[in-house]
Amino acid sequence: MKKRNLPFLILLLFSLNTVISFGQKKEQKPNIVLIMGDDIGFSDIGAYGGEIETPNIDRLAHGGLRFKTFYNMAKCAATRSSMLTGLYTGGNGAVHIANLAKKAGYTTLMSGKEHFNNWVPKYCRAENAFDKSLHFWATTEYFVPPSGQYSKPFYLGTKKLNPSEIEHEISPLYKTDFITDYALNWLDESFKKEDKPFFLYLPYHAAHYPLQARPEDIKKYRGKYKKGWDKLRAERYKKMQKLGVVSKDLKLSPPENNLNTKRGPLVKEYTDYYPWENLSEEKKDSLDLEMAVYAAIVDRMDQNIGRVLDKLEKEGKLENTLVLFLNDNGSCPFYTNRVKDVEPGPANSYWSLRTTWANLGNTPFRQFKQAGHEGGSHTPFIAHWPNKIKPNTITDQVAHIVDIAPTFLDVLGIEYPKSINGHTTIPLHGSSLLPIFKGKERKEPDYFISGIRNYRMFRSGDFKIVQMNGSKWELYNIKKDPTELVNLAKTNPNKVKELANSYASSPMGFHKNKK
Numbered sequence: 001m002k003k004r005n006l007p008f009l010i011l012l013l014f015s016l017n018t019v020i021s022f023g024q025k026k027e028q029k030p031n032i033v034l035i036m037g038d039d040i041g042f043s044d045i046g047a048y049g050g051e052i053e054t055p056n057i058d059r060l061a062h063g064g065l066r067f068k069t070f071y072n073m074a075k076c077a078a079t080r081s082s083m084l085t086g087l088y089t090g091g092n093g094a095v096h097i098a099n100l101a102k103k104a105g106y107t108t109l110m111s112g113k114e115h116f117n118n119w120v121p122k123y124c125r126a127e128n129a130f131d132k133s134l135h136f137w138a139t140t141e142y143f144v145p146p147s148g149q150y151s152k153p154f155y156l157g158t159k160k161l162n163p164s165e166i167e168h169e170i171s172p173l174y175k176t177d178f179i180t181d182y183a184l185n186w187l188d189e190s191f192k193k194e195d196k197p198f199f200l201y202l203p204y205h206a207a208h209y210p211l212q213a214r215p216e217d218i219k220k221y222r223g224k225y226k227k228g229w230d231k232l233r234a235e236r237y238k239k240m241q242k243l244g245v246v247s248k249d250l251k252l253s254p255p256e257n258n259l260n261t262k263r264g265p266l267v268k269e270y271t272d273y274y275p276w277e278n279l280s281e282e283k284k285d286s287l288d289l290e291m292a293v294y295a296a297i298v299d300r301m302d303q304n305i306g307r308v309l310d311k312l313e314k315e316g317k318l319e320n321t322l323v324l325f326l327n328d329n330g331s332c333p334f335y336t337n338r339v340k341d342v343e344p345g346p347a348n349s350y351w352s353l354r355t356t357w358a359n360l361g362n363t364p365f366r367q368f369k370q371a372g373h374e375g376g377s378h379t380p381f382i383a384h385w386p387n388k389i390k391p392n393t394i395t396d397q398v399a400h401i402v403d404i405a406p407t408f409l410d411v412l413g414i415e416y417p418k419s420i421n422g423h424t425t426i427p428l429h430g431s432s433l434l435p436i437f438k439g440k441e442r443k444e445p446d447y448f449i450s451g452i453r454n455y456r457m458f459r460s461g462d463f464k465i466v467q468m469n470g471s472k473w474e475l476y477n478i479k480k481d482p483t484e485l486v487n488l489a490k491t492n493p494n495k496v497k498e499l500a501n502s503y504a505s506s507p508m509g510f511h512k513n514k515k
Helices: 003-023 055-062 076-085 097-103 175-193 215-221 229-243 281-314 355-361 401-412 493-504
Strands: 031-037 065-067 107-114 132-137 154-156 159-161 198-203 321-327 381-384 393-395 448-450 457-460 463-466 474-477
Touching (some): 031 401, 055 381, 107 175, 175 198, 198 281, 215 281, 229 355, 281 355, 321 401, 463 493, 474 493
Antiparallel strands (some): 065 381, 154 159, 448 457
């Protein structure tokens, strides 16, 4: 080679390297938005069969992936504890997913409900885990100032807020709205100040009791429920089959007539099933109002989810954002009415949904919140991620909320930390959902657990054992009998024993689960 050609070759190689570098621009880390509803049944959302108007959640579903079978822990605190740490149970050494996001260089934001089991360390509380947080513990009323003695305070980080200090766009103050107001304001600040990805956690309180909603939202649904729970349940069942969120050979469970708790005054008219057609027109109108308020609460949550999606789209962020939506457990039928002479809806009412309406929400399954039966433990789960997840897809693969933390690790592209706050970290109990998001098969976990103590379920492979109020284990072939109509415990005691032994040696086994 002649020496005079060498400078030319060096220049050529430099130019090619520059072109390649620009062509291989490093992929940006995705933003993550995790949205949780509260005490909402499997079929209440439009994309899962409901007649409640949820166009924004439906937009996520039709533009993303729906799971047919996704398990929660069947109770508010238990679900949040397991979802945010990736553990069925734990203690010091648990890692909040917000800590994972921080480690990956994310801005972390939370606005909404906080509720944990006792085993969750204090360093996992919102004020310690997130850069910014508006949070409240468990139940508060929707209208603020609160209507009475059942309210809980709101906190901005560590600061306790007086109602007059809560920033809001619409009066009177309504919790679902101002939860979103804070989130949107923080997103604005994040977009202006720094070019960092963000993790936004939005655990709405909707549609937990009390049944309180804005009048204009209630008006949309008034009269729509006078056809009654029997006809509506049949309609939802058919729509679910048509949508493909349940199989066409699935059998609808019969109306439930037993409540899965000993708590509170059990009012027969409130907790038992009775045919709609036997009721007076006056009673039907009263019951229509009850369900209309519940629908209005869900509708308002969806409107606010729409505000978040619109903001992300306007700012050009939605294309690079993974949005996840789920609920903490099935619909709730517990009797909690404390103001009996006030109808559902306004700020001074404290009604809760009755068993018959909750049974509609949990179509086509049996039982309710707290129970390990599918009605309590089976949640909608939607994943929306443009250009990563194929639109309008539905998966048969089974998953659980403990899978969310390992999914975060995959999406964030980081390793699970070896220690936190001076404690050796507890290994995660789930496995990543990223293969499913990509349209692939993942190895199904060895087992899934849900339900609270004495209502626990343990599922492994095709079979599932479940308790009711500490009674003997029931056994179901959950693949063939997803609505749990045929108890196989007496005919297959060996399988019961096998699964019970596996459960006892799991993280939630009897000898480890004293609370």
